[in-house]
Amino acid sequence: MRKDVAIGLPLLVLAIVVPFAWPTRYVVEEMTLFFIWAAVVTQWNLVFGVAGVFSLAQMAIFAIGGYVTGMLGLYLGWSLWLAMFAGGLAAVVFSALVGVACLRLRGAYVALLTLAITQTMYLLIITDTECFYMEGVTCRNFTGGTRGLTGYGDFGFHQLLPHKYAAFGDYFLALAVLCTATAFSVFIIRSPVGLAFKALRDNTVYAISRGIGRFKYQLLVFAASALFTGLAGAVYAGHFRVMGANTLYLSQTLFLLSMMIIGGVGQIWGPLLGAAALMLVDEALKEVVEWRLLGLGLMLVVFVVVWPKGLAGGVEAIARRWRRDSVRAFAAVRPEEVASAKE
Amino acid sequence: MNTAVQILVSGLTLGAMYAISTIGLSLAWGAVGVLNMAQGGFLVIGGYAAYAGATYLGLSAPLALALSALAGAAVGAATYFFVIRFMLDCDNFETNVIIATVGLALIFENVILQAFGAYPLRQPVRIEGGVNIAATYVPYESIAILAASVTAMMAVAWVLARTRMGRAIRAVSQNRAAALLMGVPVNTVYLQVLTISGVLAALSGVMLSTITTLAPTMGYDPMLKAFIVCVVAGLGNMYGALYAAFALGILEASVQFFLGVRFGFPAMLLLIILTLVWRPYGVFGRGVTQRF
Amino acid sequence: MRDDASTVLEVRGLVAGYQDHEVLRGMSLALGKGELVTLIGPNGHGKTTLLRCISGLVRPSGGEIRFGGESIVGRRANEIVARGVVHIPQGDLLFPEMTVADNLMMGAYLPSANAAAETRLKEVYELLPALQERRFQIASTLSGGERRMLAIGRGLMSGGQLLLVDEPSLGLAPIAIEHVYSVISSLRQRGWTILLVEENVNRIIDIADRVYLLDAGRIVWEGAPHTLFDHQELLEVYLGS
Numbered sequence: 001m002r003k004d005v006a007i008g009l010p011l012l013v014l015a016i017v018v019p020f021a022w023p024t025r026y027v028v029e030e031m032t033l034f035f036i037w038a039a040v041v042t043q044w045n046l047v048f049g050v051a052g053v054f055s056l057a058q059m060a061i062f063a064i065g066g067y068v069t070g071m072l073g074l075y076l077g078w079s080l081w082l083a084m085f086a087g088g089l090a091a092v093v094f095s096a097l098v099g100v101a102c103l104r105l106r107g108a109y110v111a112l113l114t115l116a117i118t119q120t121m122y123l124l125i126i127t128d129t130e131c132f133y134m135e136g137v138t139c140r141n142f143t144g145g146t147r148g149l150t151g152y153g154d155f156g157f158h159q160l161l162p163h164k165y166a167a168f169g170d171y172f173l174a175l176a177v178l179c180t181a182t183a184f185s186v187f188i189i190r191s192p193v194g195l196a197f198k199a200l201r202d203n204t205v206y207a208i209s210r211g212i213g214r215f216k217y218q219l220l221v222f223a224a225s226a227l228f229t230g231l232a233g234a235v236y237a238g239h240f241r242v243m244g245a246n247t248l249y250l251s252q253t254l255f256l257l258s259m260m261i262i263g264g265v266g267q268i269w270g271p272l273l274g275a276a277a278l279m280l281v282d283e284a285l286k287e288v289v290e291w292r293l294l295g296l297g298l299m300l301v302v303f304v305v306v307w308p309k310g311l312a313g314g315v316e317a318i319a320r321r322w323r324r325d326s327v328r329a330f331a332a333v334r335p336e337e338v339a340s341a342k343e
Numbered sequence: 344m345n346t347a348v349q350i351l352v353s354g355l356t357l358g359a360m361y362a363i364s365t366i367g368l369s370l371a372w373g374a375v376g377v378l379n380m381a382q383g384g385f386l387v388i389g390g391y392a393a394y395a396g397a398t399y400l401g402l403s404a405p406l407a408l409a410l411s412a413l414a415g416a417a418v419g420a421a422t423y424f425f426v427i428r429f430m431l432d433c434d435n436f437e438t439n440v441i442i443a444t445v446g447l448a449l450i451f452e453n454v455i456l457q458a459f460g461a462y463p464l465r466q467p468v469r470i471e472g473g474v475n476i477a478a479t480y481v482p483y484e485s486i487a488i489l490a491a492s493v494t495a496m497m498a499v500a501w502v503l504a505r506t507r508m509g510r511a512i513r514a515v516s517q518n519r520a521a522a523l524l525m526g527v528p529v530n531t532v533y534l535q536v537l538t539i540s541g542v543l544a545a546l547s548g549v550m551l552s553t554i555t556t557l558a559p560t561m562g563y564d565p566m567l568k569a570f571i572v573c574v575v576a577g578l579g580n581m582y583g584a585l586y587a588a589f590a591l592g593i594l595e596a597s598v599q600f601f602l603g604v605r606f607g608f609p610a611m612l613l614l615i616i617l618t619l620v621w622r623p624y625g626v627f628g629r630g631v632t633q634r635f
Numbered sequence: 636m637r638d639d640a641s642t643v644l645e646v647r648g649l650v651a652g653y654q655d656h657e658v659l660r661g662m663s664l665a666l667g668k669g670e671l672v673t674l675i676g677p678n679g680h681g682k683t684t685l686l687r688c689i690s691g692l693v694r695p696s697g698g699e700i701r702f703g704g705e706s707i708v709g710r711r712a713n714e715i716v717a718r719g720v721v722h723i724p725q726g727d728l729l730f731p732e733m734t735v736a737d738n739l740m741m742g743a744y745l746p747s748a749n750a751a752a753e754t755r756l757k758e759v760y761e762l763l764p765a766l767q768e769r770r771f772q773i774a775s776t777l778s779g780g781e782r783r784m785l786a787i788g789r790g791l792m793s794g795g796q797l798l799l800v801d802e803p804s805l806g807l808a809p810i811a812i813e814h815v816y817s818v819i820s821s822l823r824q825r826g827w828t829i830l831l832v833e834e835n836v837n838r839i840i841d842i843a844d845r846v847y848l849l850d851a852g853r854i855v856w857e858g859a860p861h862t863l864f865d866h867q868e869l870l871e872v873y874l875g876s
Contacts, residue, residue: 054438101616105623107437108378112570113616119567120609127605250563254445261442293453300446304439305429507744514730514741520692521728523712526745526793 004186007269015175019168028167032239034279035174039181039232041259041271043225046185049266050197051221054107057098057114058229059253060121065091065230066237066247067143073152080155084234091230092223099222103215115253122248148244155238170239177235181228186268188224193217251293255282258296262303264310273311348477350596356485358592360551362492364565365572365584367544370499373579374512375536376437377427380444381418382544382569383562384451389415389545390466390552390561391459397467407468411545419541422447423534431533448562456559463556468549484553491550493585495543500581512536516579571611575618577625587626641668642704643797643828644689649698651681651688658684659695660852666797671819671829673839673860676849682832683725685849686799689830690722691715702797717745719795725802725832727786731775735766738774738785742792751794759788762818780811787818798822798829804838816842836863 015035019028044058069087072078078086098117102110125143132142135151143149157169188194200214237243246252255278263274281299285292303310309317367385371377379385392414396407426443430436473482503509514522515532523529551565572591576583591611598610618626642665649662658681666672674682687693689700691712700708707715716722730738739759743752760767763784769777774785783803790798803819804812820842823829833839839846840860848856848869856869863869 054441101620105619108372108441109574109619109623111378111438111441112574113619116567116571116612116615120612123608124605251449254449257442257445290457291453293449293456297446297449297453300449301426301443304443304446305426308433308435308439507749510733510737510741511744513733514744517730517732518728521724521730522741523692524690524716524722524724524728525741525789526713526716526748527741528711528713 001186001190004190004268008182008186011272012179019171023164025167028171030279030283032167032171032174034275035171035178036232036236036239037256037259037279038272038275039174039178040229041256041263041275042178042181042185043229043232044256045260045263045265045267045271046188046221046225048260049270050189050194051218052197052200053103053218053222054111055098055102055114055222056111056253056257057095057117058256059248060098060114060118061091061095061226061229062233062236063121063243063245063247064094065233066243067149067233068230069234070144070149070152070237070243074149080153080234080238083152084231084238087234087237088227088230091226091233095226095229096219096223099219103218103222118248118253119250122245125245125248144243146245148242148246149237150242152237152241154241170235174232174235174239177228177231181232182272184224184228185271188221189268193220197221254296254300258300262299262310264312264314265308267310267312267316269315270310270312273315277311345477346600349479350600351593352476352479352481353599354593354596355489355589356481356554356592357595358589359485359489359492360554360565361568361572361592362496362585362588363488363547363550364544365569365588366492366495366499366581367540367542367547368566368569369573369576369579369581369584370543371536371540372573373581374503374516375533376440376516377533377537378437378441378444379422379537379540380441380566381422381447381451382444382540383566384448384455385415385418385541385544386548386551386562386565387455387557387559388418388451389548390557391455392545393468393549394459394464394466394552394557404468408546408549411468411549412542415541415543415545415548416538417541418451419538419544420534422541423537427533427537428530431530452559459557459559461559463558466549466552466557469553482554484550488550488554491546492588496581496585499543503581508535571615573625575615575625577622577627580625580627583625583627642666643668643670643702644830645699645701646685646689647699647701649685649688649695649700651684651693651695651698653693658852659688659698661698662849662853664847664854664857666828666830668796668828669823669826670844671823671831671842672845672847673831673833673843674847674849675833675836675839678834680849681852682849683801686722686724686801686830686832689715689799690720692722716793716795717747720797720799721790721793721795722799723786723790723801723803725805727782729774729782729785729789731773733774734771735774735777735785736770738789739766739770739792742789745793748792748794752792755792755794759791762791762821763788780807780814783807783811783815784818787815791822796828798827800829800831802832802834804833804835812838 018031040058040062047053047055047058065087068090069080069083072083072086073080098114102113105113126146128141128143128145130141131139133140155169155173158166161169196217236247259274259278260271261274262277263272264270281295282292285295307314364386368379368382371379389411393407393411396402396410397404402410422444426447427440430439430443433439470483470487473480475481503513511522511527511532512535514525514527515529519529548562552561555561572584572588575591576587594614595607595611599607602610644666646665647663649659650657651659662681662685674685676682684693688695691707691710691714694709698708699706702718702720707718730741733741739756740752743749743755748755765781766784766788769781774782777785787803800819803815807815816838819829819831831839831843843860846858846860846863847854856866
């Protein structure tokens with residue numbers, strides 16, 4: 001736990017300093033998006049890396065958060081601050097339903113079913129052509145259809161903050177979601193629930209004989225992680241002032257999946273590392289954008305085949321070797337002191 | 344009466360499309376546990392290979408089909424050599440294969456997109472014409488797909504059940520260590536299965552593209568439907584997959600007719616979830632229910 | 636240790652293990668043609684690992700294995716069985732969803748064995764008539780004793796000279812164990828060279844030619860089975876009896 005704080009705190013300070021040090025629109029905008037995706041990936045990592053459920057419904061949960069927030073704002077006139085939490089709760093309910101339907105199945109079946117759920121949501125939204133209300137002479141659909149859902153406003157930072165700092169509002173809101181999401185993730189991984197999952201992975205028979213039921217814990221993590229995923233969706237909707245079916249594109253799901261895989265599945269700091277790496281790579285590939293998919297695909301294949309522990313696993317291995325080397329160097333001088341230092 | 348025939352005809356057409364997309368996938372997943380997410384890419388590559396053969400090389404239809412089969416075999420074998428081979432001994436084989444083949448799918452899509460462009464093309468390797476059945480126009484292609492899917496499914500089922508190679512494939516899927524002890528070259532079996540699955544997928548891709556169009560992303564939808572067919576039928580059951588494909592096709596056609604086209608897929612999904620809650624290993628599946 | 640022309644199997648200085656945990660630490664033994672040799676020793680000390688190394692399921696990290704005068708160390712399992720090493724593994728490892736007959740036919744998978752499959756099948760059914768009665772039954776529905784028989788029959792279908800049998804009495808009722816051992820004795824009479832792993836010393840006293848006692852990945856004693864009882868200290872230390 002102390003180690004987690006030692007890593008997390010400097011990162012947080014850095015994130016707070018960045019917009020004041022580089023207050024350009026570009027930096028603030030990219031970082032906000034980074035916080036949103038990183039928050040989603042930390043929760044996905046809990047579901048896949050810790051609970052061992054290979055779900056591909058993460059973006060569907062995200063979209064539920066965003067769409068419910070937008071719809072409450074648009075149709076019921078709720079403030080987005082209130083709607084945001086309703087969106088998070090809706091995501092939890094949705095996720096629990098998906099969990100009940102899927103979690104009793106084996107690995108690959110879960111992946112396929114959740115992928116199908118995401119795809120169904122996408123299809124239902126883009127084929128939505130019925131008029132729900134009229135805006136002047138234009139017909140608007142309930143879900144916003146292919147144009148996306150708009151007209152529900154934003155979090156109102158432009159009224160609250162001086163013009164120069166208006167963009168900081170969304171920045172810090174997204175950062176707050178990421179921080180709580182990360183704290184939740186650390187908490188789960190270090191808690192008895194996280195240990196129960198580790199026990200299940202290491203020795204299923206023993207864990208079951210100790211009365212550790214996988215389904216109950218999986219459902220718990222699946223539902224709880226949806227809260228932050230939904231909140232991230234809500235922040236996304238409020239930030240861009242439009243919620244569209246593009247969040248449900250397969251390529252978007254795969255982009256976030258790559259963040260998780262390349263960062264390191266099941267590791268606390270993997271998602272952050274992966275999200276940062278992927279956004280940087282994406283930025284670097286802007287020049288050759290027509291080969292973006294190829295680059296993404298190659299990275300996925302190479303990491304899974306060659307380096308399945310991801311960047312976080314790599315960092316840890318280097319750190320361990322460094323520690324061992326320093327112990328060894330020390331031991332070469334005075335072995336007995338190392339022995340006593342260990343105690 | 345006319346309505347019923349109409350639904351039946353379009354249901355069978357859809358079902359045949361599902362069945363033909365399912366064969367290669369079902370073989371690789373059911374027999375050796377490789378859930379190949381690049382299967383859609385295999386379909387696309389097969390379709391474009393036939394297109395390129397006919398358009399650029401001026402090949403006749405049978406030769407273009409042969410070229411497509413060759414391309415399918417090549418990508419299938421490449422998938423084994425560059426990806427599957429390295430994962431055979433790892434713990435999370437199932438999920439890692441899914442992730443790695445998703446990566447392959449992206450690579451295939453990107454390469455096809457750059458080589459042929461995003462604009463949908465018309466597949467030149469086709470049978471022209473059609474007939475009217477109960478006021479529904481049925482292209483000869485649909486009938487060909489129906490015949491091909493039934494034949495191919497039965498052929499694959501026969502190979503698995505009756506031949507020495509089929510027995511070896513089943514042995515590897517049931518107990519890899521024991522298969523090794525019997526002298527089965529396990530790695531070669533994986534290569535064989537992926538190559539055959541590539542050929543079947545490529546030929547399916549040519550046939551599918553005759554009734555839709557050729558596009559770099561045309562593989563995803565049939566692949567998703569094929570997954571659903573496999574899940575409903577239960578893994579590794581070829582005849583079950585055939586029944587499931589046609590049943591789902593007829594179901595989708597009815598829902599489209601009575602509720603509207605956009606509810607076809609969601610209705611299928613709902614049915615699948617209910618099916619799996621009732622039978623977690625599929626309607627025709629025979630798996631042992633795990634305790635956890 | 637034997638070292639003449641009739642040596643079928645020779646293992647010298649074998650080192651093997653899983654990940655960072657070493658199981659065999661310089662194991663050496665040899666089998667002459669037609670011998671029935673038993674390997675005894677406490678659980679978890681490398682008996683099964685040795686058999687898995689010989690049949691190629693586990694790749695040793697050092698040492699030498701010679702079969703029929705040629706080195707087979709590091710070869711793949713499917714190549715080793717083609718040379719005539721038959722491994723009847725612990726826990727049977729049947730193909731659970733295949734019929735008894737299909738399981739047996741898998742034993743004759745190799746081209747050389749496939750050619751002789753008809754006659755071998757007849758011999759196996761003669762030796763193990765219960766299998767013939769149940770030839771259309773799915774393997775997973777067999778009883779424990781029948782499964783063991785099927786595992787043995789399937790191994791015999793491969794043909795060869797050396798039989799590695801891993802704890803054939805494990806988990807069986809006394810009467811079934813009796814049957815298994817009578818089958819093993821008759822296999823020996825048919826000319827097989829047999830390396831047998833067994834926990835129960837009393838079982839092997841009457842049938843084994845020689846016994847190797849294994850402890851912590853090494854051979855610690857070798858001799859005729861009845862002389863084992865002259866070394867009470869060995870029995871006490873290693874078998875806890």
